[in-house]
Amino acid sequence: MTARPVPRPLGNVTRGTTSPNRLRRMDRWIATALAPALRRGHSPRPLAVDLGFGAAPWTAVELLQRLRKVHADFRVAGVEIDPERVAAARPYERDGLTFLHGGFEVPLPGGARPMLIRAANVLRQYEEAEVAPAWARLCARLAAPDGLLVDGTCDEIGRRHVWVAVGPEGPRTVTFAARLASLTAPSGLAERLPKALIHRNVPGEPVHAFLRDFDRAWATAAPYGALSARQRWIRAVRSLAGEWPVVDGPQRWRQGEVTVAWSALAPRVHS
């Protein structure tokens, strides 16, 4: 009998940079975004995947902690394409937390379907043309109908963050999140755009127009900066919402966030 070859995980090993608490803004948003589906209660032991957790297991450990606040039985699987990083993470396994070797195929035991796949600072190291196929592959693994893929990018310590939320039907929203005290202008978030958008921050593309309008709204809201950076952000976003499909409200804006419909920022298709 010949042994069946083990299929190679889909994707490439890339830099493993990570740091504790880096993804707190994204985790917070995810916990809120999943809450309605959790209330519907389709899944008694919901599962989330931290895809590409990197050279240390921190982001998976923290995702578990934060999701357990919204559902006490949440489980997290950290999936990483570099087997040495998986081996280094295994000692941190505990109730509800496992680490697996794999790639975009997301090889969960028993073909389990996660409610969330979070890929933070993973796709930025791929080519733009690889993003849509990766999204399609990952979304095909999600639990229906509530599953969510979150693909985002942030700086080293998570002060600036941009992520796209993708459902089984396709991309839904883009969220911009920042530590406001250190934000000079909203366009400072441009360098953290996910791969699907970063090369589109050029004149003629919607995301470029959005950041230009956001900077204008931020400049007009400057007097509110005397109260606080948060008040200035809220004011700027409120005015931006008159021109762009902002889909969240003041409760999120207070956190230094704003979420916009993907359809308004999606790259132009050139024929």
Ligand SMILES: C[S@@+](CC[C@H](N)C(=O)[O-])C[C@H]1O[C@@H](n2cnc3c(N)ncnc32)[C@H](O)[C@@H]1O
């Ligand atoms: C920059 S680290 C990000 C670590 C962590 N997610 C964070 O944001 O701090 C990217 C990690 O993704 C892994 N990776 C890249 N492509 C992958 C894939 N297709 N499947 C699983 N892991 C992948 C890399 O090996 C690397 O360890």
